[in-house]
Amino acid sequence: MKITTKIFLVFAFILCFSCEDQGLIVKCPDCTADEPIKTDLEVKMDLANFGLETQINVYEGNIEDSVLYSSFKTSGTQTTIPVTLNKKYTVTATYYIHDNYYIVIDSATPRVRYDKTQCDDPCYFVYDKSIDLRLKYTK
Numbered sequence: 001m002k003i004t005t006k007i008f009l010v011f012a013f014i015l016c017f018s019c020e021d022q023g024l025i026v027k028c029p030d031c032t033a034d035e036p037i038k039t040d041l042e043v044k045m046d047l048a049n050f051g052l053e054t055q056i057n058v059y060e061g062n063i064e065d066s067v068l069y070s071s072f073k074t075s076g077t078q079t080t081i082p083v084t085l086n087k088k089y090t091v092t093a094t095y096y097i098h099d100n101y102y103i104v105i106d107s108a109t110p111r112v113r114y115d116k117t118q119c120d121d122p123c124y125f126v127y128d129k130s131i132d133l134r135l136k137y138t139k
Contacts, residue, residue, distance in 0.1 A: 026118040033123055035112065056133075058083075060089060112126050113126075
């Protein structure tokens with residue numbers, strides 16, 4: 001009995017604290033009745049403190065593949081990029097602060113999930129569509 005309890009606790013711990021967003025909990029207001037083909041990738045940036053333009057580069061796949069999908073400058077704190085589902089995107093933000101360059105990298109693979117039970121009506125839910133490019137520390 002002790003082994004079964006330990007296995008259950010380990011499984012519950014892994015499920016609750018895994019780093020990857022698996023889309024287990026559906027946000028019903030974000031659901032759609034029709035299956036989406038594209039989605040907007042939400043990119044969060046830390047520009048509120050600096051008020052400067054930031055260079056954003058969006059790559060299809062890994063950054064090492066060097067397939068540039070989009071490149072633009074922005075001075076906002078959040079933006080969206082239209083992308084295709086089930087495809088990995090790597091995004092870089094280049095900040096120029098106090099004569100230093102800071103580059104932040106993150107990636108996401110937006111995926112869709114069909115759910116029948118969590119909302120009033122069966123619907124499609126897109127998950128793993130957020131990228132955090134906020135600076136954690138600057139010297």
